[in-house]
Amino acid sequence: MTIRAVMFDFSGTVFRLEQDESWLTHLKDANGDPLDVEAQTELMRRMTAPSGQVVQLTEEYQYAWENRDLDPALHRKIYLEVLRKSGLPQAEQAKALYDRMVDPGEWVPYPDTEAVLKGAAGRGVKVGVLSNIAFDIRPAFSARGFDAYVDEFVLSFEEGVIKPDPAIFRILLDRLGVAPEETLMIGDSEEADGGAKALGCAFALVDPLPTTERPDGLLTALRTHGVL
Structure with a gap:
């Protein structure tokens, strides 16, 4: 037909959502060291994966993960947790990267x-x-x-x-x-x-x-x- x-x-x-070096070069891991290219690439993959759970989660965050695309507040909550569990422990850096992700202009x-x-x-x-x-x-x-x-x-x-x-x-x-x-x-x-x-x-x-x-x-x- x-x-x-x-x-x-x-x-x-x-x-x-393309990987932009200007977003990532300043990011630091738990030891205060810059994230290497492999870690940067993995961060972006986890932030944009169309399906499949990317990190292990507690029950509280599991609910947020499963409902992230229904509620902007849950979406923000879970992706900040994903960033934290992916080697980006500094909250301000995680928030800045998340804000880039949800900016349609990016x-x-x-x-x-x-x-x-x-x-x-x-x-x-x-x-x-x-x-x-x-x-x-x-x-x-x-x-x-x-x-x-x-x-x-x-x-x-x-x-x-x-x-x-x-x-x-x-x-x-x-x-x-x-x-x-x-x-x-x-x-x-x-x-x-x-x-x-x-x-x-x-x-x-x-x-x-x-x-x-x-x-x-x-x-x-x-x-x-x-x-x-």
Whole structure:
């Protein structure tokens, strides 16, 4: 069946939080020593992993982890704990890094993001963005004019439900006015984004590589499914 709508995940799919040396060079471990490159890279991986628990947690923090994308306060609480348990014990440094993470202006689009959004919209295909997230990502799009190509944003913290629950996919499908079998979901997590398959959507998996290493992953996904 012809694809009439495309739903995109956000992190690791159309945008990525890139490692910026200026954020990390001043960070110190418990001994007061600068974090090496390996430790810096692991910090960023843990802050942006689409699924899977990244550190061992107490019951209190386990609840926050499981509900982090439903409540901004829990999101902040758990990621400050993740940073602490990942070798960043100084609270002020952890808070500064966290604030960077939830600033949509710090996120970088993939090289083909604009082309796929504009291309799909230009062909009359409905475009939606569906994200498990605890902050408003719309400014990342509007700052670049990409919002002109997006029909609907569905964000977990606003809806009270997270992927892979079919309910959140249904919310976006209903707002776009399309049937699941006419819709393609693109994301970087088989576990979370692949939940769309339970409703009958097509699914394309992209690798959440650094933006310089994935120039055309989105274009390939849309071309494979006959959207472009």
